[in-house]
Structures are given as C-alpha cells and as structure tokens.
Amino acid sequence: MSEIQVKEEGGGKNKQKKQQLRVDFTPMVDMNMLLITFFMFCTTLLTPKTMNITMPTKDETLDDKDKTKIKESMAITILLGANNEVYYYTGMIAEDKSSYTDPNFLTKSSYDADGLRKYLLGRNSEMYTVIEELKAKKDKQQITIEQYNQQTADIQKKAIQDTKAPQIMIKPTDLATYKNTVDALDEMLVCNIGSYTLSEINEGDTYLLYVKTGNPEYLSEKQKLELNANIK
Amino acid sequence: MAKVKVKKQSTFIDMTAMSDVTVLLLTFFMLTSTFVKNEPVQVTTPASVSDFMIPDTEVMTILVNEKGKIFLSLEESQANIVETLKRVGEDYGVTFSPQQYDVFKNLKSFGVPIGSMVQFLDLPKDARDSYLKEGENTRVGIPDSEEALSDVRGVVSAGKNEFKHWVMHATEVNSELRIAIKADKLTAYPIIKKIMDDLRELKKNRYLLITTLKTASSE
Numbered sequence: 001m002s003e004i005q006v007k008e009e010g011g012g013k014n015k016q017k018k019q020q021l022r023v024d025f026t027p028m029v030d031m032n033m034l035l036i037t038f039f040m041f042c043t044t045l046l047t048p049k050t051m052n053i054t055m056p057t058k059d060e061t062l063d064d065k066d067k068t069k070i071k072e073s074m075a076i077t078i079l080l081g082a083n084n085e086v087y088y089y090t091g092m093i094a095e096d097k098s099s100y101t102d103p104n105f106l107t108k109s110s111y112d113a114d115g116l117r118k119y120l121l122g123r124n125s126e127m128y129t130v131i132e133e134l135k136a137k138k139d140k141q142q143i144t145i146e147q148y149n150q151q152t153a154d155i156q157k158k159a160i161q162d163t164k165a166p167q168i169m170i171k172p173t174d175l176a177t178y179k180n181t182v183d184a185l186d187e188m189l190v191c192n193i194g195s196y197t198l199s200e201i202n203e204g205d206t207y208l209l210y211v212k213t214g215n216p217e218y219l220s221e222k223q224k225l226e227l228n229a230n231i232k
Numbered sequence: 233m234a235k236v237k238v239k240k241q242s243t244f245i246d247m248t249a250m251s252d253v254t255v256l257l258l259t260f261f262m263l264t265s266t267f268v269k270n271e272p273v274q275v276t277t278p279a280s281v282s283d284f285m286i287p288d289t290e291v292m293t294i295l296v297n298e299k300g301k302i303f304l305s306l307e308e309s310q311a312n313i314v315e316t317l318k319r320v321g322e323d324y325g326v327t328f329s330p331q332q333y334d335v336f337k338n339l340k341s342f343g344v345p346i347g348s349m350v351q352f353l354d355l356p357k358d359a360r361d362s363y364l365k366e367g368e369n370t371r372v373g374i375p376d377s378e379e380a381l382s383d384v385r386g387v388v389s390a391g392k393n394e395f396k397h398w399v400m401h402a403t404e405v406n407s408e409l410r411i412a413i414k415a416d417k418l419t420a421y422p423i424i425k426k427i428m429d430d431l432r433e434l435k436k437n438r439y440l441l442i443t444t445l446k447t448a449s450s451e
Binding site for chain 2 (some may be wrong): 022023024025026028029032033035036040042043044046049050051053054055056057080107123146150172173174175176177178179180181183185186189190200
C-alpha cells in the first residue's frame, strides 16, 4: 500500500532502474500510539451533566395558606433507608398514630426498574403517556424545546389541580447516601412526575421504619432515648 | 539436478493500515473526551438520566468528598473572585497582599480554613496542590461548623460557619452565580443535608446537582 511505483520514462536509451518508493510508517504508528496513551490517561469520557433541583424555602414566616396543600390520596412518601433500601407509603400517617405500629403501612421497594418505577408509572400513567408523546414530538422537532417545556409545565400543573397526578415527598434517612437521593430524584424524571420535593424526615417516619425493619439506627436521638428508657 | 531456488522474502511489514487505525482511535479520543480537571479530591458522581449541560461560567461548584470535606471553585471573572476573598477576609479580620490576591484569582479550587489562607497562598504551586490532597488533614476543607475549632498547629476553624460566609459573599458579589453541588455518590445524606440547609438559610434554593449521564447499560 505504501509503495509507489515510479514509472520508467518512455523508451529512452538510458536505462533507468525501476525504483520503489516505500514509506516506512512505523515511526508514525509509534507517535500515534503515544498520543493515544496520553489522551487515555489525561482525559475522561464521562461528560458531566447536571440535574436541577429546587428546594422548598426554609422561611418560617410563611402563612399556612401559602404552604402547598397536598391531597391525601395523592401523596406518596418515599423513604430512603440504609443499604440501598427504599420504602414508600401513600397518604399521611394517621393522627391517632394507629398506623405507627403497623409495619404493613410501609411497602418495601427497590431502585430497580420493576421496583419504585413500576409503582410510580402505575400511579402516573395518564400523565406519563401524554408527556412521552410530547417528548417524541420534540425529538422529531415538530415542536421547539420552549414549547415542550411550556406544555409539560401546563399539563403537570393541571393534573395537580385536578388531583390526578401524585405528589411525592422524598425523605432520605440519615443512613441513606447521596447516590440514593439522586437515584430517587432520577425516578421522578423517568416517570415524568410533575411535583416532588426533597423533604426532611420526621419522627413518625423514623418510627415507622424502625417498626418495619427493626433497626434502631433509624430512630432520632430523642426516640432512641425513649426506647432505652422503655426497655429499662 | 536443479537447485531449489529459495525466494528471498522481505521482512518489511506494511504499517499503513496500522497507522490508519491509530489515527482513527486518536480522533475518537480527541472528539469524545474532556480533560480531567485538577481537583483536590477525586469524586465519583452518581449517574442520572438528566442531560442538562453544566454552564461554563458563572458557576460556583461545591465539591464534597465522601468524608464531607468541602472545597469550592469559582468560575467567574477574576475581579469577582478577588472581591469575594476580600469580603470573606474582612469578616474574619484577615487581610491579604496584592500578590496573594493574584495567586488566589488563578486558583482552580480552594478549600482551607480562612485562618490558614494566608499561609496557603504563600506556598509555591506544587506545595499547594499537595497540601489540598492531604485529605485527612484537619486543616484542609472549608469548615462549616458554627464553633471555632483549633488543633495543635493553630486555628482550624474560625467559627461562624465559614462555608456559609463564602457562599453568601460569592453570591452577593455576583448575583448571576449559580450553585452546583458535586458530591461523591457514597457521601452520607446528613452531610448533604447540612450543606443544603446552610444554603437554604441563605435563601439559595436552586442547585445544580452534578451527575454523570446514565447509559442504557448501567440502568
């Protein structure tokens, strides 16, 4: 391939030797290999992306009427536990605390496709299909990204008003990791959930986790003291 | 008897094809990869399906390692960076020389208690990098405790939550500044909660969580 045949000049009398021009590519390969090694060591293939998150304000002066109200049947609370475990329950913990001691109030799930995602898709199926259609349109460039954002926001807002879409609270326990948190937020994106917040765990939730798993590490400091006092 | 003629064979291997392949590989690496940033700690960010790009400028990245050490890096104009340092210094009664400001504005990332900042900025470049890489050192990482702490070598934290002061001044100097959190995936949640609570007290409620793109295979 790297041979170039030099043709003899006409039928001249002076006999020219047939010459072969052969370029040696070995040094070129050497140099390329060096460059490749350099790029492999000094660069990364992982392109960093970001996930936008808006936290609820910590303003204590808010009136009750300003706070978002959640319809009980539409509220789902996801508790992120230790060792990549995840639990969820719907509705609120009953005020008479009867649900406190009922371990079946909590359902154990997982971060896999047939765990949390399956459940959430079931609850959010109507909105999911509508938004997926919009997404497909966006990918085919039938609508612009701005239109897509606007329309999804409208659909999600309307669904919440009509109490058709679930509203989700993600509550990581102190034993959860950052990865668990991001995974849970990721499920919200996958399932096209319009309304979700990352909120603080309360004592009802920690007690419920303790009842379900029997792991006293979930309890808050105050609850641990109470528990020890009871045992004594 | 006729002699068996042994054909002279050349041992020349044609390297052209090989060269083609390497050039292709090289092109692939050059186009798809990005350079590794020199960060004081290596963190593995969690994967997500979200595909928003990180803005190149006007971002403050909060780098958190597994142990909860905080480092900051500011991607904005050098004037703003200098102004931020000046204001934080004023809060803690620390003043810097023009040379130290010069060093600071070219820093990729920083993470030392304000009490050690002067000493840190006076170090030569290599010494600064290795200083930050001593992850276990109590004098590395921006302290986020309210109380003043000290060890045998002096002040470790001047108290009043230095981290909060950095964020407060950086966002005051540049109101366009966005906050990105880059944490290791194994970081315990209470560490992240503490950081988010500090930010929320400053009425900063929007963050970019830095993640890597999840591919179909890793799902």
